[in-house]
Amino acid sequence: MNPDFLPALHRPLRALGAYAERHEVNDQALAEICAEVDRARQLVAQARGARWANACTGHPGGPVDPTTPKGCLLCGTQERRPGRPLPNDFAPSEVLRFLHALGQDAGTRRYGAQAVTRALVTAHRRLSTPRPAVPAGHTTTPKERSDAQHAR
Structure with a gap:
């Protein structure tokens, strides 16, 4: 059974329960009840289907690798691949x-x-524009610096 369909199945069953509290049933209400029963049947049939073999949210239904925590071959390959560290003299x-x-x-x-x-x-990457240096002892906010630049 695939439990992923249980929240969706809850909605038509709850709607069917609400019809039981009505005292008057007309043709329109019977048509609505029939539609809810059909919807519930479809969801039960889907819940009987096979559950996704992996629990990966990024690759649902993807290839399976039972040795990984989520069972996803794609994520497991990325986790196992060791990254080569940057050289110390990287320029x-x-x-x-x-x-x-x-x-x-x-x-x-x-x-x-x-x-x-x-x-x-x-x-x-674009080079950033250099910011004007603030003299020692001066504390200004970015807005004050911007206002001072526009005043020039």
Whole structure:
């Protein structure tokens, strides 16, 4: 049984219970009762189906790996893959020059995927504008600094 359908099944059953409290039943009410019974039957049939084999919210119904906590092969592969640490002397400009000369595959083999990705991200990042220095002993808020810049 697939318990994921129980909250949805609760709604038509509750609606059917509400009809029992009515004293007058007409053709319209009988049509509504019939629709609720059909809806409840469909949900029971779906609940009889197989439950998703993995409990992963990111890949429901995806491939199964019983050795992972959620049973998801896709998430388990990501968890098992060890990340190569960044080199101590990591310099994005050096990695970028290497990528430009020999390509991304060679750069990944030499520096690792994380270093190549970080270098590419920093290459496409916009440089921020330098902020004016605040003299020692002065405490100003960003709004006061902005107002002072606009006053110039």
